[in-house]
Amino acid sequence: MLKIAVIGGDGIGPEVCAQGLRCLDAVSKGGDGFAYEVTRLPYGGGRYLEQGVVITDQELAQLKSNYDAIYLGAVGRPDVPPGVLEQGLLLKLRFELDQYINLRPVKLYEGVSTPLAGKGPGEIDFVVVRENTEDLYCGVGGFLRKGTAHEVATQEMIATRMGVERCLRYAFDLCRSQGRDKKLTLVGKTNVLTFAHDLWMRAFEQVGGDYPDVQREYHHVDACCMYMVTRPEIYDVIVTTNMFGDIITDLGAAIAGGMGVAASGNLNPSGDGPSMFEPVHGSAPDIAGQGKANPIAAILSVAMLLQQTGAVKNDPKLISAGDRIEAAVTRVCPKLTGQSMDRLIMSTGQVTDQVLAEL
Ligand code: IPM
Ligand code: MG
Secondary structure, eight states: OEEEEEEEESTTHHHHHHHHHHHHHHHHSSTTOOOEEEEEEOTTHHHHHHHSOSOOHHHHHHHHHHOSEEEEEEOOOTTSOTTHHIIIIIIHHHHHTTOOEEEEEEEOOTTOOOSSTTOOTTTSEEEEEEEOSSBGGGOOEEEESTTSTTOEEEEOOBOOHHHHHHHHHHHHHHHHHHOSSOEEEEEEOTTTOTTHHHHHHHHHHHHHTTOTTSEEEEEEHHHHHHHHHHOGGGOSEEEEOHHHHHHHHHHHHHHTTOGGGOEEEEEOTTOSSOEEEEESSOOOGGGTTTTOSOOHHHHHHHHHHHHHHHHHHTOHHHHHHHHHHHHHHHHHGGGGTTSBTTBOSSOHHHHHHHHHHHO
């Protein structure tokens, strides 16, 4: 029995999750189907405003022990101060459940338009492995003389050898097993971040010694942004830090057709807690509740949930169910031609209807 915790969250989160769950239900039926159970959890801005609580330690412990996977919509809303939900829920889950990999494919599906002239699906197809538990995201820092003319604010970038190495090993393994060109590019800023990224570079070289079949490349993050636009085909697998990974994966989503199609997985590869799957996009409060949100990113996140959880549970039925959803989306995308993936002509539900028809 596959046990999934669903946190719809804020804004368009609940409505796109609902579409992903329709696809989950469709692939669970039939001969090669599977049994599953969904538990909806109320965490997000609404609960915070009503009860003043984001998530309790007990709820966190239950999430950790009771579920195989978490399916998350989006968090963040304008009437809650910045950081409360992002740090108090999203980052808390990533950190406390030790989801140390954020896996973000950048893949242009056939029929989806890219803003890059002269580039097609053959040129835009790579994976970003984003470290997900360290770096500027640790919340280490503080204020001195806050609010005065002599105010000091610090925000520290944390890189641990253990954290960096486990992320690199994941990326090397992924590149070895699934890479198209068996080429892993480390993206950093070694010319300025001469401590933290020196550690990354040394670890990259040392760990790379165990993977002689994987070609190593290094790009500074600013150059990477340029190449993602001018020569995206040079990338196979990218491994990078939490902050840089956040930034370049929005660019990645843009070149692959928009935030409406980008899926992600926050993975705990050691399996001692559930992984969490979510669209890369945010809560988009401006279009919430209007049936305008593109559900493809959320649907592809369900595909990834099934593929990854199937691999952890060693259950080929789950993997093939995830593959079926991805294949259905691949067939539907050309039918959406002419529509910007971020400004749909069809409604949220109608896009899902098309995917269901393919399933
Ligand atoms: C993302 C988001 C989050 C991040 C925010 C909401 C904290 O931008 O998942 O990319 O920075 O990781
Ligand atoms: Mg982001």
